[in-house]
Amino acid sequence: MRIKSLTMNNFMPYKGVHTLSFPEHPNRNVMLVMGDNMRGKTSFLNAIRWAFYGRALGRHLREIPTHQLHNTEAGQEGDWMFEVHIQFESEKHTYDLRRRASKKNMVAIPNSPEDFDVVIGLQKDSMAIRADQIDFEINKIAPEQVSRFFLFDGELLQEYENLLIEGSEQGKKIKKAVEQVLGVPALIYGRDELSTIFKKAQKQQAKDLSQVKGLERQAEQQAHYQEKQLILSGDIERIGAKLKETEKERLELDDKLDGLESIHEAKAHLDMLQKRQKSILTEQEGKQHLRLEAASDVWRDLLSVKLSIKRSQLQARQKQLAEKTEQKTVFETKIKQLEKLLNTSECPTCHQEIGENLREEAGRELGELQGKIRTFEIDHKESMEIAAELAHISAIRSTGAGKRIESIDADLRRLDVELTQVENDAEKKRKEIKGYDTADIARMRALRDTLLKEESTLQKDIDDTQAKIDDITRQLEVLAKLLQDDPAARASKSTAKVRVALELQELFKQSIERLRGDLKGRVEKLATEAFLHLTTQKSYHKLEINDNYGLQIIDDTSQRVEVRSAGAEQIVALSLIDGLSRTGRAAGPVIMDTPFGRLDLKHRENILKYLPNTASQFILLVHDGEIRKETDLEPLYDKIGLEYEILEVSPRHSKFERV
């Protein structure tokens, strides 16, 4: 398949008519569309998706309602029609596809999808295709289920990276989508329809056999199982509808909350700041209390200098008095010795008689000492007073209150600064959330969490009920096989129908697993082929697919590479998408929106060299920040057939310019 041209009229930001030709030369099959963010690259992708499949996808792959696909400015000018027209060729046939939406006559200003009439027309080799055959014809050329692999953006790449995380919830959902895409639906639908036919035939069989003598009990048993199966199927349908409704409600909340995430974060931050503000105030109060306590001891610090001088003076006087007392004692002892010497005239040491001269000298000395000692007056009262005063001063010691107050004051200053900062930050956060009902955001978050839990409970109920149905189905199959061996039962036409339907159903069932295995092998082979072209790591040998359709890198020593860089994850995801795309359809165009995200130059170069070779046309939608046109696109220069730039006319109006 090759797209020849695309014309958009009032589609999203493309006000008025915009026609783009697509590259037709097989060797120059690359089309480059450059555009800044918010200019309309994804809308370009959506124009193709809407023309082919009647749906455009927004964030999280959610469908954009029809009325939001219309250009706002055109609406303001009273032009309420929008259209996408694609000319393409496939297997030597030319096609002309046109999807148009027009405001219904009775609607003044459309504000819901129902306010538009949508019509689609497809011509094959200039012959109109019947309306009821259009989807069938399109699906033959480019099946919608496979479209996610050839019309894709960075978000899809991210999704596929999640697929590589074993057991992730998103991975499970993608696995289901992948299986749908890989042609398994033909067999799955076959199995399910044969199961319906089998049940119907068995019901008829039960009715027929209830009339045959000897088989009434089996017929009754069969009818009993069928009734039980019917009730359980009704239960599944009911729970399934409830699950769908819950999922829808939760996804809507997710979308709303996505836009309010920053508000929620600001509110959480504000709560934290307010908590800190409160704790600072408490801390300040505590410090003030400690400061007051310390202040009551400050007078001790103030008196300490004076008291210290007084203490020194008293101690000096005390010392003087002590020395005087000591001196008196020495004199008294000497007087006693001299008196004894004069009385005995004998030396107290050698006990020899002393001469008259020495006696006279001793008498003189004694007289002098007796004179001196008369002047020694020891004031014992003063000594006692000094001792008491010193004891009193010692009791009035400094408690270091001043230093403590200094430290508390420093803490208080620090807390003051922090409090001001916290109050300023809180004010900023208050401004951020002003006008938003944060209580409602909290409510939505809580509701979203409850819905998630409910989804998981409902899914479990479905699984449990399905297990019961499977058990009954097995019982019915056993019963059907038993009846096939019964000659009386075999004679009935309904038994023949049961047999054919059951066997064919079993064959389809078993073949699904076989096909899955075969397809996995093919995807693994094609993804490996892509990967070896795209990776820059020479030691990587191949990719290995797992049950979840995730891929593991195997190195040249046959070991799994457990730690992969973000770039390697993206390359593996891209390889998987390429493998799935080539498994799911014949060669066709690949349109990639902003795919380079985290990739380095060499990987980008590899992608640009490889992907144009695997697609009939390679349309690359990129912005300046993602790719440097002058250098990064060098490997593509000789392959670029056409190049466009999306330019802004106004915030709601973009246009294409051919470069």
Add this chain to the structure above:
Amino acid sequence: MQNEDMALNALMAVAEEGDFGIDKDLIAKAYAIQKTHQFDHDRAISLQEMQSLIDYYAEQNSSDS
């Protein structure tokens, strides 16, 4: 789609390996119906065609036995 033949091949291979007494013609016809309608959202036509096919083969089967 490239894998359509893979699907038919899988059916034929499983039929051959297993103990299925099903006519290959029936398998091919049933698969052809599913192949034609594999992308239909409304399954009514496909179910109707499958029903007619089974009726036809069951009729033949019961008249043979």
